[in-house]
Amino acid sequence: MFLTSFNHFRAIAIVFIVTGHCIGLVNIAFDNPLEQTIRNFISGGTFLFLFISGYLFHYVFYNKFQYKKFMWKKIQNILSPYILLGVIPVFFYVFMKKDIFNGFFLPTSDGVIYEYFIPTLKYYWTGAFLNAFWYIPFIMFTFLCSPLHIAFIRSGINRQLLIILPLSICSIIMHRPEDNLFQFQSILYFTPVYLIGIVCSINKETIYKKLKGKEIIMFFIVIILAYLQTYSGVLGSYHKSPFVYAGIDLMFLQKIVLCLFFMVWLHRFEHVNNKFLHTLAATSFTIFFIHPFILWVLNKFSYLFKTDAPWLVLFTIVISVIAVCIVTALCMRRLLPKRSRNIIGY
Numbered sequence: 001m002f003l004t005s006f007n008h009f010r011a012i013a014i015v016f017i018v019t020g021h022c023i024g025l026v027n028i029a030f031d032n033p034l035e036q037t038i039r040n041f042i043s044g045g046t047f048l049f050l051f052i053s054g055y056l057f058h059y060v061f062y063n064k065f066q067y068k069k070f071m072w073k074k075i076q077n078i079l080s081p082y083i084l085l086g087v088i089p090v091f092f093y094v095f096m097k098k099d100i101f102n103g104f105f106l107p108t109s110d111g112v113i114y115e116y117f118i119p120t121l122k123y124y125w126t127g128a129f130l131n132a133f134w135y136i137p138f139i140m141f142t143f144l145c146s147p148l149h150i151a152f153i154r155s156g157i158n159r160q161l162l163i164i165l166p167l168s169i170c171s172i173i174m175h176r177p178e179d180n181l182f183q184f185q186s187i188l189y190f191t192p193v194y195l196i197g198i199v200c201s202i203n204k205e206t207i208y209k210k211l212k213g214k215e216i217i218m219f220f221i222v223i224i225l226a227y228l229q230t231y232s233g234v235l236g237s238y239h240k241s242p243f244v245y246a247g248i249d250l251m252f253l254q255k256i257v258l259c260l261f262f263m264v265w266l267h268r269f270e271h272v273n274n275k276f277l278h279t280l281a282a283t284s285f286t287i288f289f290i291h292p293f294i295l296w297v298l299n300k301f302s303y304l305f306k307t308d309a310p311w312l313v314l315f316t317i318v319i320s321v322i323a324v325c326i327v328t329a330l331c332m333r334r335l336l337p338k339r340s341r342n343i344i345g346y
Helices: 004-025 033-042 045-061 067-095 112-126 135-144 146-153 157-174 183-202 204-211 215-231 250-269 275-282 284-305 310-335 340-344
Strands: none
Touching (some): 004 284, 045 135, 045 146, 045 250, 067 135, 067 146, 067 284, 215 250, 275 284, 284 310, 284 340
16 A cells, blocks of 8 residues: 555656657747746756656565566666567667667778677667667666665665765766766666665655655755756756766756655545546656657657647646557456567556
8 A cells, every 4th residue: 555655656757757858849939038948957868767666666676685686677668668679679779770869870991890780789778769768778787786775775774875975976977878878877877866766765764753744845946956956957857977067967966855745635535546647657668769759750740739729738738648658558467468568668
């Protein structure tokens, strides 16, 4: 029953992610502080997903953790859909030579290896063939490091904080990689978020006790941080080369507080088992996998979404995209009940 709140949390997280990716389709000007602050609040849904993943790693898997079984499930349910769903866009980019991503994936020489094999590996290593897919190789590497996370759980709160604090400072200064291409930078940047999720699971009762009734304060802090980011002139997530200083990553701080807010606030509704939110949470990985394909198509017709009511259009697109993904997931589950999870993550 306890995980009902995290089902709700996962549903909210996927809505954040899809909304953040749909923003580029509409003609919102973001030319005033209010719209810019809303944009900074919406962006960075990955933090929510990763915090939840860290939390559930401890809550669900720790007590009966078996590394081989754990990794085999992740390969089946996450890596397998990633590889299969990536075939079409990778074929389109590498073999059809369409829209090669910058110069990073251009062949450096003639021959099958340089023209096809290496670019294909680069696409799968970075996930750059579709928006958001960079997350899959990153999270698979995170899962590979699970024995380190087990050791982290057993190390005690003092050592845990001594690990999290320096890593968080590093992330705040380093920022996310440009175009999400540099996986090692993503790993270093997001690891403390995953570890914070673990620590919050370990100390959940203390957190609920200490922060209960303070949700309004936490949400106010989130809005203030989003506004400060707007005031500093940064819109959306922070991206840069790892060794160039470009200020403090306020998005990191904002989203950590937002994770704590949702964790504590949603705990109030443990007894509420909303069927729609449960379905949204259960199909969240399928939504994650499929929505970039839909946006890829919609982007070809983005001129249709340039209206005088862009926020309404954005709201409509988000609902429509999520609805199509859920229906696809449910239909696939019915058609191929034993294989759908390996193909689309549900």
